[in-house]
Amino acid sequence: MTPPRRPAPPLPPDPSAAAIACADLLRRAPDGIGLVDARGTHVAVPPALVDVLLRAADRLASGAPPVDDDGGWLRTGQAAAMLGVSRRTLVRLLDDGRLPYDRTGPGGHRRLRRRDVLAHLDDRREDPPASG
Secondary structure (H helix, E strand, O other): OOOOOOOOOOOOOOHHHHHHHHHHHHHOOOOOEEEEOOOOOEEEEOHHHHHHHHHHHHHHHOOOOOOOOOOOEEEHHHHHHHHOOOHHHHHHHHHOOOOOOEEOOOOOOEEEEHHHHHHHHHHHHHOOOOOO
16 A cells, blocks of 8 residues: 655745745755655656756755856757748748848858747737738
8 A cells, every 4th residue: 555645835926035945855865855746656867867957946945047158059950840831931031131140151051040030929929010
């Protein structure tokens, strides 16, 4: 017979306090941690993922975003797919100065920062094109 599960204590409502509580838990579990779903299935969390979770919790506790986003670089095809446009349309946006980009070298391939593409996508969602 499986022992009854104790409900998890509620996390503090403040994200920083919740992150501190999570980080403390991660640090107190030197033998690792596990996850349990609603059906009681247990899954061990690999040490590498525990490290990622701990770094994210520490960043949240300090008020920083949970992931240190360097922007990441995308090729034009990847950026076009994220925006849901053709590569040709993306190149037009780049040529019109509507999205910043860098080149891999003189005359080289264009590269876009992921954060710039996501910001453009957010702007498009906020200001949909006028129909008509």
